[in-house]
Amino acid sequence: MNKKIGIVDCNNFYVSCERVFNPISIGKPTVVLSNNDGCVIARSQEAKDLGIKMGEPFFQKREFMDEHRFCVYSSNYNLYGDMSDRVMTTIKKYANEVEVYSIDECFVDFSNIPDEELEDRLHLIRNEVKRLTGIPVSIGVGPNKTLAKLTSYIAKKQPSYDGICSYWALPNFRNLLYTIPVDEVWGIGRQWTKKLKNIQVNTVGQFVMVSDLSIRKMMNVNGLKTKMELLGEYCHPVQKIPKLKRNIASTRSFGQDIDSFEQIAEAMYSYIQSGVKKLIDNEISPNRATIFLCGNIHKGEKHYSSKQISFNKQTRNVDDIWSQVYPHLLSIYSDTKKYKKCGIIFNELMPESIEQGTLFTSTIEIVQPPSNTEKKWEMRQEYISQKFTTSWADIPSVFV
């Protein structure tokens, strides 16, 4: 049977979340900034029309945005995470096979829906997500994930696009491929794009003409799968159950450069806490972790030090982990350097541990958690909106 794979994509997701709770930004050019207010990571259509690019450093555009009365928001992941969950739950009500692919996209297998009912179902999903969450979505469908993604890319370029598009309705698809840069294809990243450029392959049309053998040699089996999917075959199934995570990272840049060990220790402790929360949510616990400290690369400070730690037993206990991280953190820290970022990456993750015996586990020296000092390492979030849906103190106000 013919596969029908859809990609449901929230439009300008972070901006859309802000607009649900900040009506002042509706219709105005709006952007959301990355952690530490570094650069633009989401843009409203109005902002795109004014030439704001993805990833543009905020400080370079600040005056321009003031002039054009932009609404600017720091990223508010508490809000976006909750809204994402609401959107995905709504989609799952109308489709059985859903793979949440990222915070703002999911793949859906619509193969069991008869062709003649598909369009109605897509409209239903789009309208219901908008009605129930306030978030606008677009849906592209095709015979596989790669073509569903590409279809939705093509559709978004067309002014008449109303948010639903189908690969089978695209006229002259093969010719169209020669107008699309190869790096727009799902799964073709920067590395492969560079290699392909070296052999004069710039468009999707050119890419599908490259021999299987060359692709396998230059890329790998996934590159070949990408080519096959572009030609209409089905290689990547929709995975309802997410793969077990291989590692969990909790890292972030500081709001400013830091040289004091106390500040770094405190930041690391808080990243351990948020990392442990992710471990608990995923029902896994680690055997090992890597910690790292690094300088501000934007200022040319390339120093980077890291350390692998094997825990004395599989653990998700913050104080256990802290006690074992602390001596290593101390050992990689240098008081002559300034740091911009630190973090911890948990690995060798196992499903929740069966309580291990203490026979072979070495005892550890307990280290007290760092005491609260002035949090210099905290993120810069000058323009953050409230946690409208996850904190009682922050629920939106309404008037008469």
Add this chain to the structure above:
Amino acid sequence: MSTIEKELHIKSRTTGFASPAESYVDKRLDLNELIIDNVHTTFYFRYMGPDSLGVKKGNVLVIDKSVDPVEGDLVVLTDKTCFKIRKYEGQTNLWGRVSWILNKQ
């Protein structure tokens, strides 16, 4: 404590007499069950205007976006820069229908 935990708790007592409540273990009432029909479409607002339309300043409004309002229902509307409560009369700038008004005495 979940029902099962409660059951275990009661049954695990090894001494004394069996609790006369043993066969009456029930789940304690949970206000969420009364107020929230759809957790994924429920949102909360705080009313900050003067007492009006049966709502007092500081009341929490529970909004279920999955329920469409009928004429006369209390609703929250988006009004250019902020949110307002109104009686529903078919306005197009509807944010959601108020299902509960929580008033702390």
